[in-house]
Amino acid sequence: xxxxxxxxxxxxxxxxxxxxxxxxxxxxxxxxxxxxxxxxxxxxxxxxxxxxxxxxxxxxxxxxxxxxxxxxxxxxxxxxxxxxxxxxxxxxxxxxxxxxxxxxxxxxxxxxxxxxxxxxxxxxxxxxxxxxxxxxxxxxxxxxxxxxxxxxxxxxxxxxxxxxxxxxxxxxxxxxxxxxxxxxxxxxxxxxxxxxxxxxxxxxxxxxxxxxxxxxxxxxxxxxxxxxxxxxxxxxxxxxxxxxxxxxxxxxxxxxxxxxxxxxxxxxxxxxxxxxxxxxxxxxxxxxxxxxxxxxxxxxxxxxxxxxxxxx
Amino acid sequence: xxxxxxxxxxxxxxxxxxxxxxxxxxxxxxxxxxxxxxxxxxxxxxxxxxxxxxxxxxxxxxxxxxxxxxxxxxxxxxxxxxxxxxxxxxxxxxxxxxxxxxxxxxxxxxxxxxxxxxxxxxxx
Numbered sequence: 001x002x003x004x005x006x007x008x009x010x011x012x013x014x015x016x017x018x019x020x021x022x023x024x025x026x027x028x029x030x031x032x033x034x035x036x037x038x039x040x041x042x043x044x045x046x047x048x049x050x051x052x053x054x055x056x057x058x059x060x061x062x063x064x065x066x067x068x069x070x071x072x073x074x075x076x077x078x079x080x081x082x083x084x085x086x087x088x089x090x091x092x093x094x095x096x097x098x099x100x101x102x103x104x105x106x107x108x109x110x111x112x113x114x115x116x117x118x119x120x121x122x123x124x125x126x127x128x129x130x131x132x133x134x135x136x137x138x139x140x141x142x143x144x145x146x147x148x149x150x151x152x153x154x155x156x157x158x159x160x161x162x163x164x165x166x167x168x169x170x171x172x173x174x175x176x177x178x179x180x181x182x183x184x185x186x187x188x189x190x191x192x193x194x195x196x197x198x199x200x201x202x203x204x205x206x207x208x209x210x211x212x213x214x215x216x217x218x219x220x221x222x223x224x225x226x227x228x229x230x231x232x233x234x235x236x237x238x239x240x241x242x243x244x245x246x247x248x249x250x251x252x253x254x255x256x257x258x259x260x261x262x263x264x265x266x267x268x269x270x271x272x273x274x275x276x277x278x279x280x281x282x283x284x285x286x287x288x289x290x291x292x293x294x295x296x297x298x299x300x301x302x303x304x305x306x307x308x309x310x311x312x
Numbered sequence: 313x314x315x316x317x318x319x320x321x322x323x324x325x326x327x328x329x330x331x332x333x334x335x336x337x338x339x340x341x342x343x344x345x346x347x348x349x350x351x352x353x354x355x356x357x358x359x360x361x362x363x364x365x366x367x368x369x370x371x372x373x374x375x376x377x378x379x380x381x382x383x384x385x386x387x388x389x390x391x392x393x394x395x396x397x398x399x400x401x402x403x404x405x406x407x408x409x410x411x412x413x414x415x416x417x418x419x420x421x422x423x424x425x426x427x428x429x430x431x432x433x434x435x436x
Contacts, residue, residue: 243416
């Protein structure tokens with residue numbers, strides 16, 4: 001039967017100074033709420049309507065405030081105030097790793113600021129620190145300064161929409177650079193696709209032309225057949241050309257008055273001729289002519305008659 | 313995290329690019345092969361249709377009409393013969409035959425007197 005997977009998501013509070021261990025989270029999906037020690041926050045008023053308009057300004061708004069590092073930024077607006085955040089992906093990922101939490105198990109990541117605005121009094125988050133709201137901002141204070149604090153319980157906490165996405169390699173390559181590279185690669189892919197499409201179109205056009213050629217010239221379906229037929233015609237053509245040449249040679253020999261061409265007979269592979277009363281000079285002349293024309297021949301004199309056979 | 317890592321997307325695009333390049337190369341070589349095959353077919357078809365026209369067309373006997381030459385059509389072609397034809401007429405007749413596109417399969421010319429010869433010729 002079908003296996004039903006447990007899809008329920010657990011929410012945990014991530015604090016680097018916590019001694020808590022998460023042992024039973026193996027394959028569970030987790031919502032992570034980041035401790036204030038894992039991010040920087042500012043609450044400011046800006047002459048902007050939407051949070052997305054403020055995104056570009058975030059690095060400059062944190063300028064001179066943050067220690068050296070590679071920061072990602074986030075912002076959300078509540079009423080007329082903007083809550084702006086700076087955080088180091090690498091630091092959060094290292095903290096997750098420290099607690100044995102795999103990134104693949106993490107469903108969403110939230111700031112304590114957005115999730116714990118309704119905190120009443122102080123809440124102890126580790127052995128030495130407690131969380132407290134001052135001027136609408138969730139801050140950390142030493143537990144020693146707090147008279148009464150309650151234990152933190154986030155298991156039933158309703159979560160907001162203000163989540164962030166951690167970048168695994170944000171400290172190596174900026175996302176913008178990756179997107180630019182991706183856009184270039186995508187552009188190349190599109191160009192190659194277009195060229196591929198054009199090439200296949202050209203191929204089908206050439207094949208169509210070839211088919212039309214076969215129909216127009218009434219060719220046989222395969223090239224083998226056509227080559228064979230062409231070969232046969234070429235042999236015939238070659239033979240007919242040679243035949244005409246050789247007859248011309250036979251008729252153009254310089255003969256003396258007494259010497260006559262008496263017979264010309266075309267056989268399958270040769271032309272046989274007979275000349276009467278042929279002298280040695282004439283025979284020599286004939287042999288010279290035929291040799292110069294590279295004609296294969298045999299010449300036999302029998303009863304003063306020359307039997308000349310020229311091979312086709 | 314439900315969001316796909318951009319690096320994975322980049323890797324996927326590189327793999328896609330390589331795959332598409334491979335496909336494009338194959339398509340280009342197919343096009344080159346098709347072009348070569350077309351050129352060969354074009355050359356062959358021209359040669360073949362020219363030769364076929366010469367050697368398969370029906371022999372036109374009207375241009376080979378001579379007083380002393382008897383014409384006879386057979387299943388395979390035409391027989392042209394003369395028991396006695398003078399040298400001048402033979403010369404004109406042979407000029408027509410040899411300069412025309414005829415497939416001569418048999419030819420016998422034999423001198424029978426000082427001015428006359430006998431002739432037997434088969435044309436396909």
